Amino acid sequence: MNYKIALIPGDGIGPEIVAEAKKVLDQVCGVYGHSFSYEEVLLGGASIDVHGVPLTDEAVETAKASDAVLMGSIGGDAKTSPWYQLEPSKRPEAGLLAIRKALNLFANLRPAYLYDELKGACPLKEEVIGDGFDMIIVRELTGGLYFGERKTVVENGVTTAVDTLTYNENEIRRIAVKAFDIAMKRNKKVTSVDKANVLDSSRLWRKVVEEVAKDYPEVALEHMLVDNCAMQLVHDPGQFDVILTENMFGDILSDEASMVTGSIGMLSSASLNETKFGLYEPSHGSAPDIAGKGIANPLATILSAAMMLRYSLDLDKEADAVEAAVQKVLTEGYRTVDIMADGMKQVGTKEMGDLIAERI
């Protein structure tokens, strides 16, 4: 079949890693007889450089007209890049927030998984790792503090800044449904994370999640306070299956969880709307310090492409093949520098892409 894919190379290592993901997708095309047509979309710094703004309406339209969006990473070095001389609403990150909202990508899925082969990179002791861990964080992505009203005002010479954390029951329900649906395909456990001992939005969150849970009698639901969850991720990550949480808590906890795996260069993510459409990107950032050096790990982006095949294009077999190829290359001992270890074979970005493509 023919699919239209919008490609966002982005900034920093983005173009390099997206090129490898495309290489792998082209191989999938050849082997499974599909055809993918790609359209490039500018976002973030790359868009500022050309258009003066981090996201244009045309970019949004191109993305909307596609079956899915595959992205590298956006943003630069905040200390040195001229992008960060611009006011906040014009910086690269603002483009990412704007496209999430424009495409209604309310469900952000971030797997945090410990590869057996990469246990050495995990910062936790063997006894804490136990039998390993495999969780997915389901983060609400278009609500909360990220998109609430905000203002900075001066009264009697004193500046006050206000951000607003708002959720309505429908926003909570749809993300909860997503989390429970995913749990049904996994280990049937949902940990809903909130701060219900303080926030009204968290109390509504808890109530709605409990209502949704009634439709999933097989799924075990537990509520956990966000401060406790931040502890548990370090103390016993194996206890988690699906973590369901709001936007800001999800931002913090998913980054913590990804670092707990020790191999953030391996972690994919998907941002979905109510349809099959989604935007797929690595969990890691644009790593401007190593951009252009040919050493970035493309596996998170390649695995994001696999998520795209599975969730947006319904190509499960093809997604399995990509994931199996990644697993195979790890088993064979190939490593980019970020996950390099004694006795392994170090390869660069392009070689890693080739190795995966050859194994499809």
Place this chain on the structure above:
Amino acid sequence: MNYKIALIPGDGIGPEIVAEAKKVLDQVCGVYGHSFSYEEVLLGGASIDVHGVPLTDEAVETAKASDAVLMGSIGGDAKTSPWYQLEPSKRPEAGLLAIRKALNLFANLRPAYLYDELKGACPLKEEVIGDGFDMIIVRELTGGLYFGERKTVVENGVTTAVDTLTYNENEIRRIAVKAFDIAMKRNKKVTSVDKANVLDSSRLWRKVVEEVAKDYPEVALEHMLVDNCAMQLVHDPGQFDVILTENMFGDILSDEASMVTGSIGMLSSASLNETKFGLYEPSHGSAPDIAGKGIANPLATILSAAMMLRYSLDLDKEADAVEAAVQKVLTEGYRTVDIMADGMKQVGTKEMGDLIAERI
């Protein structure tokens, strides 16, 4: 000298651990020739049981009339305790929030320190621990999402909940000054944590912190995004000296940092206002599951009492003596069950209190 101390035994293990801290303080009195008069204050579940509310005006007055407040812990098992049948504003935790506000305790100091003797309890690998770590989190405690306006409204049959994150420049300035003052007595490094790529309140935070930094040319200031900080605490905790952050981020990060030490039963905290007055409590919770068993670790409370001696009563020598006694008892191999390890001598709550008192 004579000092008035308000004691809040609180709930769960609170009364047991406060009793041991009092034992140690009495010993300090005897040895150094002070006199401490204690007044008990009810807070949390203990107050609900007697007064029907988690904090009374009388309790606040008693606390205000004292030189400092020493607290155990509050709250119970949210699943089983009748306190959690009450509406949120009447539960034990609401009393804690109310007393913080009533006493204007805007500066929460939470040290996260790795004892050499307790490296075995740290969840991180040796190579991540490196030379160990010793940081203090300075958390703003009376602003932000915790105390902003909130409401839950129904419009057209849809329920929406709103919380507000507000900071004015004065609130930011006074906590920043506290952090820089503390950094001057330590390793002269402040990491200010915010989410300035999204929040107006964080952008104001960053601006004010930079202004304050100008008065401390010797202190190195760096800004870090909260998601990155959640990663760095797991990746390289040794990089931190003083972490300065707002209320909710501080709640999450301080709990993560305390779990990273692996010995949360050892961690004290202080909550201070603009004067010398403060409330001192262990970083850990009320552990209802082990309440009354005589096995709780009283060291975090004893170390909180040491912080009280130092910050509120200006008794540095006495504080040193308590801290040295704790260090000595650890070196001698005594451990409560939560930090027990092979070859060590296991003791209960009371014995641990005796051991510390004897060494003052």
